[in-house]
Amino acid sequence: MTSLLQHWVTEQAGRRPEAGALVFKGERLTYEALEVSSNRLAHLLKDAGCARGDRVCLLTPKSPAAIVGILGVLKADAVYVPLDPGSPVPRLEKMIASCDNRWILTSGAVGPTLEALFASPGFADTHSIGWLGSDGPPGGITAQFCLADLPAYPTTPPPSTNGLQDPAHILFTSGSTGTPKGVVITHASVRRFIEWAVSYFGTAPTDRISGHPPLHFDLSTFDMFGTFAVGAELHLVPPELNLLPHKLAELIRSAELTQWFSVPSVLNYMAKFDVVEDGDFPSLRRVLWCGEVFPTPALIYWMQRLPHASFTNLYGPTEATIASSYYTVPSCPVSEDEVIPIGQACGGEELLVLDEALGPVPPGEMGELYIRGAGLSPGYWRDPAKTRGAFLPYPGGTDPGDRIYRTGDLATLGPDGLVRFLGRADSQIKTRGYRVELGEIEAALHTLGTLRECAVVGVPSQDFDGVAICCAFAPLAGTDVTPVALREALTRALPSYMVPSRWLEFAELPKTTNGKIDRRRLKELFAPETVGAQ
């Protein structure tokens, strides 16, 4: 009887214990091994005082041990909170503080980060480390337990009282005022999407599925649970391969992957360096992307080379769980200008294109896109005001649980029943699949105290990263500020994907007639042909 996310693993371990569940850099974990380790970890966590609903932070690079960690937390009826180990300490501190948690499960090259976190007054009194690495924890770090302690615990699952409406994880996304927002996701929402997806895609036990996105990215939950739901094999993609497109292609070839799912910038990068041969990846049956627009020329590149694979665009914000709409491209686009729709709603979801009064706009006209249905998050973690602002009652609905989520995306609903994405209603951008609030970057720049004025704009990139983040700045009088120094300072406050890649210095930023910073003018100045080598 499968009901919670972790039960899929238990079920597969009972049915096909020796089948491969996880592969990573030559390491292979069977369903039985995954089940036993995660059961033991759950017992250990409960013994250590981890109670139902407690938040457990994961600060670890993608690895089989990290997946054991996720399942162990769920089996302890707790909530996992995956954090980006590459995120700067001040940002991590905000997220950890908001989780109000005790446990941090961690591994990898996180020594300096942990030292900095534990240097904060009081942090060590309220937080404990569980070390998931096969090596010992770094010097100076005390772990309350480590993997070597697991064999002392029972191999069967501990008793559980969680239900489908309980949260499974909290995922943080960029917030416009400088503080990341925690999106609470329930077992029911993930389960609902996975059931639709494995049925739609026909996922089978023989599938070998890519695990490309990092664990703090909600697409990773589709890879994990979409694999475990059917007893397939998840191949975690080492993140450093993202630098080298030919190595990504080699991995798809040698692992004989049957499904690839990533943000478009990765597919675009591989196309740019022409690493895909005609008829390449003969095992690959499905290519999926989500997170941002996949440029049509790169889609054509892929579809021409892989006539044996299907190509599906998924769309949806974290707040509505993994994806809310899909569009499988029926045939290779003829023109490079063709707009690929975000398509139609996934099972159990509804897409609504509404005007400002929350009334439907006529077909073909632009409106704001709202999502209704099974994927909706209960809201932002301990932030009722932000929750009320983004999750609204369904217009005309009678059930208070019937809500719609305001995506902030502009879209049209065509007469063909397909939704097309047109842009953003605010200053959020997508870069390499990450949601970035430009306001969060500006807030970080202002706190440096060296700038009189600054503005951050997103400019469509000629390259593969989608949108380039561009910063225009005017230093305070008498201060010497360089892009290198600003960039270095920002890397201490923001994750690297949020750090601007293009910079322009001004004595004073250009203004509109009503005295506001002229962002339209700045975008023109940052357009690729005028930037060049500066």
Add this chain to the structure above:
Amino acid sequence: MTTAPPTPSVQAELAVLFAKDLHIDVPTPETDLWATGRLDSVAVVELLLQLEKRFGLRVDMEDLDFDHLRSLAAIAALVAARRNGGP
């Protein structure tokens, strides 16, 4: 990986390239560019462009291994090896 001794002048030139062209500050030649989040795919593409522009050195992506990009010292070794006609 070929282990031609990285020359200090190449390292210095690379440090300039990183600062001026990529806007990336690299504290030491041994700083791990990946682990410290300094290098991403966009920076790799720009690096290959600038190696050609500043050093007249054409490095094909397909010849690159992850170890070539670990640090300024590693990139300097790559540049030195290519100049000596290495792989």
